[in-house]
Amino acid sequence: MTPTAGTPRTDLEVRPITETEFADWNRALNTGFLREPTSPPEVLDARRPEFRPGRSLGAFDGGRCVATFRSFAQELTAVGGAAVPADAISNVTVSPTHRRRGLLTRMMDRDLAAAKERGDVVATLIAAEYPIYGRYGFGPATWATEWTVDIPRAGLDPRRSRPEDGGRVDLVDAEDVRKLGPELHERLRGTQPGAVGRTDLWWKAATGAVRFHPTWHEPFFAVYRSADGEAEGMVSYTTDDEWGDSKQPANTARVNWLLAVSPAAERALWHYLCSIDWITRVRSGWRAPDDLLPLLLPDPRAAAVTTHADWLWVRVLDVVRALEARTYGAAGSLVLEVADGAGLAGGRYRLEASADGTGTCAATAGDADLSLDVADLASLWLGDESAVRLAALGRVREGRAGAAREADALLRTSRRPWCPDVF
Known part of the structure; x- marks a missing residue:
């Protein structure tokens, strides 16, 4: 007898994957996220360091992986700056052939029980869809906003791009980012509720030393240094190459991430991005909903909200x-x-x-x-x-x-x- 849709399948096995099953698990992951199913060997090799025995779960039907779930150790900054141990959950998928079989519930229950046993204070995730995770005790704990800045309307003086506080903005290379970035991020994380730790692998992926995707485009990196030479901010961004009628530039700078540990650094980096020749729009990337960006412009209406949505979800353990x-x-x-x-x-x-x-x-x-x-x-x-x-x-x-x-x-x-x- 064939089970009908929504009927739990007792013959579907949920368990931690072995290292030899990683490629099959990754294929199921790609399938769930509507990506090309088979990753090239170099991408698989780049992702293998994320594998942690016992913390990458899969559901198997007849030997084929049909659902994925991964968790890893994380530190989350609480209000006041203390870091609490968190069970970070990611790579959650169920193949379209196996929806409504209770697979996510089985994987989630197993992982949260293990996290509780380990002594994690909370579990965290970024939800691809809003309705899924509330039933597992997660609630949206932070929100994020993205702005698009119309630079000609912003009111900034196009003749001036340097910081007026004695500091400076310098373009740097990936190696400099890997040297300066971790310490700068730790300074931010110590004061920003909701921030999480970044591993060495994160910095390698952000600078191209490790590549999780077949195509990778090198971004620009800029650092703000205060008048005494201390790095207080950093930004990663890409640009396109768009020109309108009458040979008028219509290019957009897209921020991948921007870190700043002082208001001076925030001001200097946003003003720098808005002063680049040929750039007529800046996409801010995901920022805090009360980010200073709009109010750093003479005309705050030049920064239009592009997206506003829930971001980090937390489950108290x-x-x-x-x-x-x-x-x-x-x-x-x-x-x-x-x-x-x-x-x-x-x-x-x-x-x-x-x-x-x-x-x-x-x-x-x-x-x-x-x-x-x-x-x-x-x-x-x-x-x-x-x-x-x-x-x-x-x-x-x-x-x-x-x-x-x-x-x-x-x-x-x-x-x-x-x-x-x-x-």
């Missing part, structure tokens, strides 16, 4: 450690009743925040001030979402009048959290 890892904007006390259908992090917890910003958390039998799902706790944890908003949506329930407003005073941050990376 240890409520106590998650709440104690971050800092708080005020003193206060809240009892949270957290519902978790998977049984990983549910319970009732008392959060005590002190005036110095530190907090303690412990299980309690006291009456709940707020009741919420673990996915909504994740959206609140990094400080981006509002408990008052969630209460208006019926996703947070007040056991005590005014508790949602008090939660916002404790949890929300003055600048929005942001994850500069996709993984």
